[in-house]
């Protein structure tokens with residue numbers, strides 16, 4: 001069994017392991033997958049060494065901000081896959097879905113009383129870091145957090161980076177050793193663990209496990225939960241099985257067109273993987289392995305450059321290089337920021353130059369001003385923006401290029417940049433199936449200048465923040481098929 005590198009693992013409390021523990025507990029909250037998962041791998045390894053059973057607890061809370069049938073269905077579909085997967089491997093899997101806010105309180109502690117060790121996921125944003133710290137402080141057993149989020153453990157860089165270019169330069173110096181010990185595709189393969197028969201008394205009666213109907217995300221089951229019902233499930237199916245299918249399809253059919261066609265609004269050349277990456281159903285290592293397998297790539301092929309340029313670095317074709325730059329450089333840039341800046345979701349975290357220019361133009365008259373309700377219901381004068389908002393409401397996603405335009409217009413049409421930021425966070429995280437992710441904050445704050453530079457000419461409202469317009473987008477791309485697909489009547 002391969003080991004995991006030290007920077008991925010940290011102790012969250014200072015309690016010892018329990019010598020007479022009956023099992024090792026893996027608390028799955030972010031890396032919601034049974035393979036390519038350093039946290040599960042760590043839990044399996046300890047269980048094997050101690051000759052103890054492994055118990056996997058995967059919970060789904062009620063009452064967190066933006067909880068909706070959309071997010072719940074996606075996560076539940078993943079839990080259904082896990083129930084099948086772990087049952088086939090003799091691992092005790094406990095899917096728990098809170099029927100009401102706070103109902104799950106005490107479950108982790110009740111299980112941890114009998115655990116030799118608790119292994120948890122490390123994740124840098126939303127309520128997860130707070131939940132982990134609080135829970136670990138209340139337990140009498142050692143809690144370890146394992147970072148399975150990216151190629152580089154997100155706590156390794158000791159600074160944040162002003163641009164993707166600066167981060168790429170850092171990666172070009174430091175990335176290579178992290179390829180040496182990738183996670184196992186199936187950490188339970190060939191492993192024999194004792195079965196966990198009895199759980200601590202009263203656990204199953206007090207915290208009943210999710211039924212097959214709930215795990216199937218049946219509408220009647222979702223309707224019983226206290227969720228934001230306006231935000232309905234999307235057609236895209238959650239879970240590692242659907243995620244792997246989507247990955248295979250992308251690599252086989254669309255990756256070769258990525259560099260040329262990714263920005264075409266009506267095209268399908270991007271991977272569409274962000275929802276599965278967000279919920280941890282698919283791992284970045286797994287994506288990297290699928291992309292590089294095509295060319296029998298090995299890390300030795302990484303060019304020994306530290307100039308920060310993306311072209312030629314991975315030594316792959318243009319499409320694979322462009323894709324990996326998004327998947328690794330841009331994605332992990334956001335993890336770095338969230339891990340190092342507790343104010344990652346606050347206006348004050350914008351660079352000084354951006355706040356200065358936005359402040360200078362805060363009083364500029366706005367040609368159009370819309371309330372959050374008008375925006376949310378696609379009621380602006382701009383058909384392309386309305387179409388993007390409709391795509392978000394219906395499918396839980398906006399095409400990448402239009403997502404940038406969508407954000408820029410909210411800045412232009414809001415009474416202040418602070419109000420625009422609040423609106424964007426609300427719209428994105430309420431409706432987007434990949435929302436509440438470090439990338440959500442990278443993307444939203446990019447609209448206001450994070451990771452960017454000043455642009456000329458200076459404009460109303462934007463100052464020297466990069467400007468985008470629907471007219472330019474329509475000149476650059478054929479937007480008609482997109483407007484048709486996301487028109488008001490469909």
Ligand SMILES: Cc1cc2nc3c(=O)[nH]c(=O)nc-3n(C[C@H](O)[C@H](O)[C@H](O)COP(=O)(O)OP(=O)(O)OC[C@H]3O[C@@H](n4cnc5c(N)ncnc54)[C@H](O)[C@@H]3O)c2cc1C
Pocket residue numbers: 262270271272273274275277278323326327328330331334398399400401403404406407428432434435436437439440441442443444446447
């Ligand atoms: C206003 C705004 C809001 C955004 N909100 C989110 C969000 O809530 N969740 C989210 O995952 N992304 C968000 N993004 C970033 C980006 O738009 C999406 O990651 C991308 O469109 C997802 O589509 P894909 O999976 O087909 O990406 P691909 O182009 O196939 O890229 C592969 C993966 O790389 C990562 N990636 C791609 N582009 C970016 C980027 N610009 N920044 C950071 N990582 C990137 C994602 O994990 C993506 O799945 C936002 C961007 C903007 C401008």
